[in-house]
Amino acid sequence: MRNRIGKSKPLSNEQRTRRFELRLSEAERGQFLELEKALGISRADIVRVRVLHHSKRMLLNATEMMKLLDSIGTELGRSGNNINQLARHANILQRQGVLTPALIHDLTPLLGEYIRVQRELEKTFRQLIRLIRGQT
Template sequence: MEGKKKQVGRPHLKSGKRNRKISVRFSEEEFNSIVSLEKLLGLKRADIIRKRVLEVNLPLIFDGRSVLASIDQIGLELSRTGNNINQLARYANILNKQRILSPVIFTRYSKELYKHSLLVKSLNMEIRRMLRLMGS
């Protein structure tokens, strides 16, 4: 047991080791811009600079908060219209059993279904936009 040392830390890289360093000076505005990108994207400064310089074709800026907020808002509206559709369907079924169903109910139901389909389409567009921004 005395001959074996306990390994501490992660294993050493065999290939792809980053052993070259470049020092760059930034103005106060440039540095603040990088810091705000760091907070917004949740990436380290070195990763932001590395992606920006080496992966030119990939979009770097992905404002996840605004995309998620819009998806959340669309989901909320989707839930509301789904609830309205369920209430109208239940009401229509009750009126149909009593043989007093009105065409107004069908019109309202159609409007809610149309609104619901627009929200589903909008949600799909937001998800596709988010996936494009993420580079998938």
């Protein structure tokens, strides 16, 4: 929750009166400021969330994550398109009577590998969703 100045309010009724000092190199300070900007939360909130509240959870750069997910979605679309083209080509060959068992034999492991990778990706997405839900 934020107050009228945009600062985080304590979650409990207890006021925050104690200070904690952290010494950083210039490079570390720069990284901290970039993280603050990327996450859109204050440095104090970054430390509180990471150290006190959710020490096993990760802080996430949502912008970077969305870019990565978008690129994965694009690649999934491309691979699905490729599979549709292969199926269309196999159907044409079947209608022409030139579809050979050797061709089917060659394509079967490739499709099996695609299905395996897609299932692994779905599993990873479910884990990612659980991780993101755990942050809020």
